[in-house]
Amino acid sequence: MRTIGELGEPGLIGRVSAKFPQTADVIIGPGDDAAVTSAPDNRVVSSTDLLIEGRHFRRDWSSARDVGHKAVAQNFADIAAMGARPTGLLLGFAVPDDLPVAWVDGFADGIAAECATAGGAVVGGDTVGAPAVTVAITALGDLGGAEAVRRSGARPGDTVAVTGNLGLSAAGYALLRAGADGPDEALAEHRRPSPPYPQGPRAAALGASAMIDISDGLAHDLGHVARASGVAVALDSSALVPPAGLRSAVERLAELGGGHRGVREFMVAGGEDHALAATFPPGTGPPDGWTTVGAVREGQGVTVDGRTPPPTSWNHFG
Amino acid sequence: MRTIGELGEPGLIGRVSAKFPQTADVIIGPGDDAAVTSAPDNRVVSSTDLLIEGRHFRRDWSSARDVGHKAVAQNFADIAAMGARPTGLLLGFAVPDDLPVAWVDGFADGIAAECATAGGAVVGGDTVGAPAVTVAITALGDLGGAEAVRRSGARPGDTVAVTGNLGLSAAGYALLRAGADGPDEALAEHRRPSPPYPQGPRAAALGASAMIDISDGLAHDLGHVARASGVAVALDSSALVPPAGLRSAVERLAELGGGHRGVREFMVAGGEDHALAATFPPGTGPPDGWTTVGAVREGQGVTVDGRTPPPTSWNHFG
Known part of the structure; x- marks a missing residue:
């Protein structure tokens, strides 16, 4: 060799x-x-x-x-x-x-x-x-002439939308830790995430007020948007549409005895998704391929179905 | 702590x-x-x-x-x-x-x-x-509207000029290896090289045909210019003006028993200088602060005073 x-x-x-x-x-x-x-x-x-x-x-x-x-x-x-x-x-x-x-x-x-x-x-x-x-x-x-979409532009009354394969990479990581060799979709997404690249410029063109790459979990990263914008973000987990393969990955994890986390938990807290989350002012809408999953309000922090989500910790020095 | x-x-x-x-x-x-x-x-x-x-x-x-x-x-x-x-x-x-x-x-x-x-x-x-x-x-x-100065633009008849503290960093490195705590100029240049940043854009504005950062030694790096341009570079070591502190560093090295290399050897072969070398077509000249040290000719390779310099090897995997 x-x-x-x-x-x-x-x-x-x-x-x-x-x-x-x-x-x-x-x-x-x-x-x-x-x-x-x-x-x-x-x-x-x-x-x-x-x-x-x-x-x-x-x-x-x-x-x-x-x-x-x-x-x-x-x-x-x-x-x-x-x-x-x-x-x-x-x-x-x-x-x-x-x-x-x-x-x-x-x-x-x-x-x-x-x-x-x-x-x-x-x-x-x-x-x-x-x-x-x-x-x-x-x-x-x-940027092709567009205004850069920062984390700090979300305003009360905006909607929150997401695009990409939320939760699938984290499910793949959990499967690998459990020694599983499938299902393929989750393992593949962990190994090769598939960010929805063109959706970034499209969201900018349609008036997105804030945007972020989801690397440490949807709720965690929207926390950055909430802080930078001085607003609260309220997520409705029932609006989340699971990516293909996430349900079967979660079922497999349950079979392996590591199944205390559900589909929505992976979508809200899973890291390394490289999905996109953005906020859109009233009268502007997300492009095709996005799902509206929440609203921006006065206040601070992120809630999921009205509750504070459990903290996720991706301390890179831990 | x-x-x-x-x-x-x-x-x-x-x-x-x-x-x-x-x-x-x-x-x-x-x-x-x-x-x-x-x-x-x-x-x-x-x-x-x-x-x-x-x-x-x-x-x-x-x-x-x-x-x-x-x-x-x-x-x-x-x-x-x-x-x-x-x-x-x-x-x-x-x-x-x-x-x-x-x-x-x-x-x-x-x-x-x-x-x-x-x-x-x-x-x-x-x-x-x-x-x-x-x-x-x-x-x-x-680039501020200037044409980028590549390694490949040197032509026979161009002059070769340098600016910066050639050899001083390598002398400082040799002193550190020999356990010396001076002279200061060479040690300081090894620890904190001082590239002549504004001379790059100035040389471009005055018509430099090729330019390179000296990181692996003057002769070695001009070899890149010679190869990329399809020319020979002939250096005249007597034209090199030693930077302040190089002579005393070389004398100190000789006292320490590591002194088989002279001032010009350090200037021709010393690495990590972050000086600049450039070629200038006839009728264009280097800016103030540069020293003309050679000529571009038909052929290939680099010569120093008519001879092929000893190979320097900075194999980063060695």
């Missing part, structure tokens, strides 16, 4: 770069001191994330390709949540000497495939040696 | 963010799903680097503040090397639980100070837990 140590840095860079398709937004791609990407709007949207082996992914739970997909998805989801279109991606990649070249190939395939789905291109990167696989992604995007 | 584990992630983010001054380029800064930075040129220049404790810095050789300075410097130097002005910076930061809060404070102070020197602002970031301190920086810049 050939390793990265045998391939060396220049070989690694060439091998990985060859997999990345370029787009019309790429003016100067990888290979120079810096990349140049189009920013037709005169503003550039940017977001960065670090993923560390053993903390954010496990090589025995996720394939290399899955890790590539997920790293891109969680970053371009942040771009979409501002109402922007993904344009460019920078990839920092730290690898141990004994990492198989085949793992890098799969990882780069996942990066390339998710970039193609989102519409962005890899424009630059850096590769270094490290004890654990570490992935640093920075995503760039363009 | 208070640690990051005790402070927690929200405390860490708030503590660090408060140190970062904002600039007129920041439209939406840290705290939302993504940042929005001005890109008045309709294009955005971007570059990313990963720094890992034990590989790229040592906490016993560099202060936290030094590490912050250096992480920013090496990234904004890449922006300058395209002819662009630094605008924004995204900071991915992975830290062990037992890292002292005081280290993070110093690191953030260094980031803030170097951003102020370069003219860019911290616009976003991510903090996670990790076994080793890991810093992922992405720098953004604006």
